[in-house]
Amino acid sequence: MKPTTLFRLLTSLIVLSNSPCLAEKKPNVLFISVDDLNDWAGYRGNSQVISPNMDRLAKSGTWFSKAYCQYPVCGPSRASVMSGLYYHQLGSPKLQADDQFVEDKVQSMGSELLHGYFRKHGYKTMAVGKILHKHLPEENLDLSGGRGKWNHNRDAKGKQVESNWKSNKTLTDWAYYEGKESQMSDSKAAKWAVERLGEKHDKPFMLMVGFLRPHTPWHVPKKYFDRYDREKISLPPYKKDDLEDVPVAGRETINDGYPRTEWAEQANQWQHIIQSYLASITFVDSKIGEVLDALEASPYRDNTIVVLWSDHGYHMGEKNTFQKHTLWERSASAPLIISLPASMNGEKYRGRTDGVVGLIDLYPTLVDLCGLPPNSKVVGRSLKPLILDRDAVWDYPALTYRKDGGKAIRNQRYRYIEYGDGSMELYDHEKDPNEWKNLATNPEYADVLKSMRAALAENHHD
Template identity: 40%
Template sequence: MFSPSSALLLSLVLLGASVPADAAVKARIRVTAPAVEPAKPQPRTKPISAEGKPNVLLIIADDLRDYVGWMGGHPQSLTPNMDRLAKMGMRFTNAHCNYALCNPSRTSLLTGMLPSSSGVFGNEQDWRRSVQIAGKPTLPEHFKSQGYTTAAAGKIFHANHGGPEGRFAGWHGGRRGFEQDTAWDQRFPQPGVQIPDLPVHTGQNFNGLNIWHWDWGGISIEEEKTDDGQVVGFAADFLSEKQNQPFFLALGLYRPHSPWYVPQKYFDALPLDSTKLPEVKADDLDDVPAIAKTHLKEGYHKLIVEKSLWKDAVRAYLANIAFCDAMLGRILAAVEKGPNAKNTIIVFTSDHGWYLGEKQMWHKGKLWEETTRIPLSIYAPGLSQPDSATAQPVALIDLYPTLCDLTGLPLPEHLDGSSLKPLLQDPKNKRDHPAITCMNGGKNAGYAARDERWRYIRYADGSEELYDHQADPHEWTNLAAQPEHAALKTTLAGFFPKEFKSAVRPVAEIMGAPSPAGSNDLVLNIGDTLTATEAPKLQGRGVFIDAVFEFDPLVDQDSTLLAQGDEQSGYVLHLVAAQPTLTVFANGKDTVITGAALEKGRINIRAQIETGGVITLAVPGHSEVLGVAPFEQGFPQEPKAGLAAGQSFGLLKNAKYPNSTPFDGQVHRLNLTVLPPHPPAAKPVAPEEVRKP
């Protein structure tokens, strides 16, 4: 089933020698210490034999758009292995993500829930804290509870490269990210860590743009020592063994996510002068609504053009795709050589696409085709037809029910998607609904519906876009204003979610009525948020915070526990390099007090900002620090921002606190008391008033 083709031979030329399975790859460790999880661990069913159920191999590339040979997105894409795998089974030529950012997209795929159902729509939003997901098993959790051995290597849930230091946590998630420890029996590179350390950390500024998260250049590193090379080494070792139970193996290939650092030969394979730019239209943005053009403020496209780096960026992206394809080739070779080739379902996909200057857009986000359309191929031995394809609209939320359907597992009730098995059985089958992609959340949510021919976008302010892919595959002409399409728009809009559910608890569960003395008591959970309108007023008042939590310096040494307000008026209780820190903002200036570094274990922190002008930060039995507040009668003004528990950054600026991350561990108590307003100064008494009887 995996016999080499000319495409495979081409990939092997690029690959060179096979990856050696070193000791680190073989040392797979069982998870023993789960962190806070959204669902209670489900009991396993009776173990089933490896012959009783098919195995599942789920491979997720990062930021991979339609620049894949079989998708035709770019004429210079070198993807022989992606093409070969796609021809082994079914190619889904009209597949889309449900949100064009890493965290909400992966959350959607792995929970089977639309962002509007989970409430998760931001990269810094810890999906594990969503009240909508709580109690609902993720895809790997479900397979584990049904008797499968679950294993993972690389980025599956949201994670990141960890910044210039390759940090375990921080820098928009860090290499741990929002990992779900209890989902896996085996985890590489180690329990609690998703992404192996990059041999060359981001921030090298090879491209001269000095943008830490977006750099590119060739590196002199052996492929097996790259982060993806290490993941592939683990995969090869795992797939070479016969498992006693069927397995669910999830592999995350980080490329072509930035930084675009891959061995130099992948850059050399495509000379810069011959690199082809994407087709664009100079006035493409003239007919789109204002809400769709907010990215112009970033100025990335203008910067790229001014510095003559457009071709350079496209070439770097293509080089990273070629590297990703080479890594996929090694995985396929391991399946072919191992004992599992005849009984393993293989899914290859991406979390979302990527812009390379179309509509003057770079990176990800928005609701246009370049970032919603993704590669998706499924090979199901004995079911899918070789070299088959469908143009029916499908989405990542469909993978959860599909894999349950293909393996005969029961379907959890919370799933929003529908199985793709009917399409795999007969490519002529049709679907009766479009693929839905979301952008932003709550009252600001906008949606795109993509069927076989049309893309309809409706933003939160009611503005629209409509594109006919039969005549306009580049989405250059917005037809939304043409009256003859009114019925079509109504039909497609009918598939948009009717509400966007909140991931956080309602105010009534967090805060009760004020006390007779005028104080407000809040009992918080990590993940709780209150808007400025909902949060208790700060002006003229102080606060008292009592927090008890389990502290692990590897995870939470730079995390935020509680923040309220803004840089004009507010406060943050956070950790900086494991030191408890209280930062108070007043009149645009900050006052900071810091305690001694904490050690691993249960911690109690008590912080108080008194209306009389004293700040206290105490860890009972450990340390106590006093400071002077920048005010004497409570916060001088009412902040414009609300309150958030455990949110990354909060009102801390990432330029100063780049390692800030949401609090990851278990919190036993997080109580906030907003103290009564400072009493007004006593009115001076006139001497004659004193003499009166």
């Protein structure tokens, strides 16, 4: 063998040995979902949010500044994440309530949910809390910790108590939680996950931990409220005439039964609501910290991929509402962090990337990072190139849908929304990050509108 050929061969082997996913043994996966968490966190630049554990995870990995859900409601979004398919490809309103339906439907299509695919390829699968809308069917789980309840305050007779808001259309409410923190569902989920990380596992594992907060009701112990001075809380951007150029179909995505910003202002409740949401974030952050601490103290520390994601964003007064469900940026944006371990040279792949990605990409990404054969049924794409090079050319949009025929596409600069009745919205995020100016009828943006409509049609999956 010629010296130059030998040198090239050795160089290639060195490069391969230092690449993620080619560790001596398969990496474990710690898969953390957080319910209804918008993009408020310290690592994202929101200095009033106390989130030290999410912040440290972001510092240890890649965090995606432009990650988007594929449906702005819990059940369909989670079904999309776990199946690697869009909600309309699964085709049923049962996505919001029936986890077994989701698994059966995916299997009927010749595929598996994410954890089932990993189990078929030699992984031990364990789950606690909310992963799909309720939990997960147990068919492909080796261990299940189940899922707890929402932890509403209750009176002496066990009846649910609403403190500030009563509606049969939402769990929305804000108040100190009056029970024991140790008995809250998220506390129990964290404890269960910590126990699993303290055990010996004889094969690689996927440990899924689903936390409920900051989903409503925003009832958490008083100590978390006390970390925020209500009078000093900054409010999000709000424009009273924001909706004047929004089509009727867009305004109709603002749900009845949820608080309105105009009411919150008049009732002097807006800062109280924000304080409750922030307290709920800090509460769940503490539970995330318990799990991360357990991983750090375990023998699995140097060979475990950690993923943290939320199913969608949340309006906290923007667009005159406090809810998810809409196709605007506040609902569609979702946190996503992927941290690689030492065995995959994770210290090289840390920081922010601005590539536009979808939560639907999580499935193929984890399959790729763990060196499993690709699942040809999923429609997302692996984010591994962006993890390896945060500035890589990444010219892909993200799509978000609603069951009423509404759909949206987001690229680096623009968000285009098309409703079932054909009405449209177009926003230039370079000039208008709050989406206050609908440009769909502006002739100066006719070419942009045409381009975004074409991109939506091109990227849509039937």
